[in-house]
Amino acid sequence: MEGNQEVYEINLIDLMFYCLKKWRWIVICMVFFAIAVGVYKYHATITDNQAKKEELLQRSKQSVAEHAEGETAGKAESEPIVLENPVPSAVSFAVVGMIGGACLVCLIFCMRYVMSGKLQSERDFQGKFGMPLLGIVRKKDTKKKIFGFVDRWIRRLEEGPYAKIPRKEQIKIAAVNIQNAIHKNQDEKIRRVMLAGTIAGDDVSEICEQLAEEIEDVTFSPYRQIVFHAAALKKLEYYEGILFIEKKGESYEKLIRQEKKLANDRRIKVLGMILC
DSSP: OHHHHHHHOOOHHHHHHHHHTTHHHHHHHHHHHHHHHHHHHHHHHHHHHHHHHHHHHHHHHHHHHHHHHTOOTTOOOOOOOOOOOHHHHHHHHHHHHHHHHHHHHHHHHHHHHHHSOBOOOOTTHHHHHSSOEEEEOOOOOOSOOTTHHHHHHHHHHHHGGGGGSOHHHHHHHHHHHHHHHHSSSTTSOOOEEEEEOSSOGGGSHHHHHHHHHHOTTSEEOOOBOTTTOHHHHHHGGGOSEEEEEEOTTTSBHHHHHHHHHHHHHTTOEEEEEEEO
């Protein structure tokens, strides 16, 4: 049943925003196809006009020869040859190529979205993975990009009011949710929590450090990859709880389910996940 969910439960809104975030590639492909198709049509029209001119010249020579021989009487007039302007036809084909390029690259991105097996959406997270989503931390803007205001506009359109919350405040909100998950059941004494996931530790080091500062009554481990390292998996036995930190668009759903199963098999309390 889970396999069917992975394949068929695709949210069209998330798919649309996934393609919108690739707008630079879409624009590049649109320009490339427009130029390629427009140039092709321009040269094809010039070649066709040249052939028509040669045909017209042959007709003129044939008409002069027939007139000299007195055989023009009774002959039907041939259809006139019209030369096509290469510029308008090239422009019209360029527009078609631009639309076709956009459709093609969007189709490729849609196939990538569906077939990648990566975590692309946080919708129905509890039902999909059987654990709560304790927080969403927006990716840190490490460098300024050309037309970065377009990226910010798409992000605000996707996230709504949540996009206005600063990154540090988002981490604090996640910390409050983690505290609630730790102390939710008074019978379970959770003093040591392992931070784990399937992505590189450098990508989430800031989140791990701030969580340790915000939650002082719990000891957090360094970020570990229990799916990939046996030593990290062995150390899981020394903790009462585990918190997963994964990255949207990079972490694989299959590996997320696998690491959750590893924790459940060892009867370690799964607190939930932070998505960044």
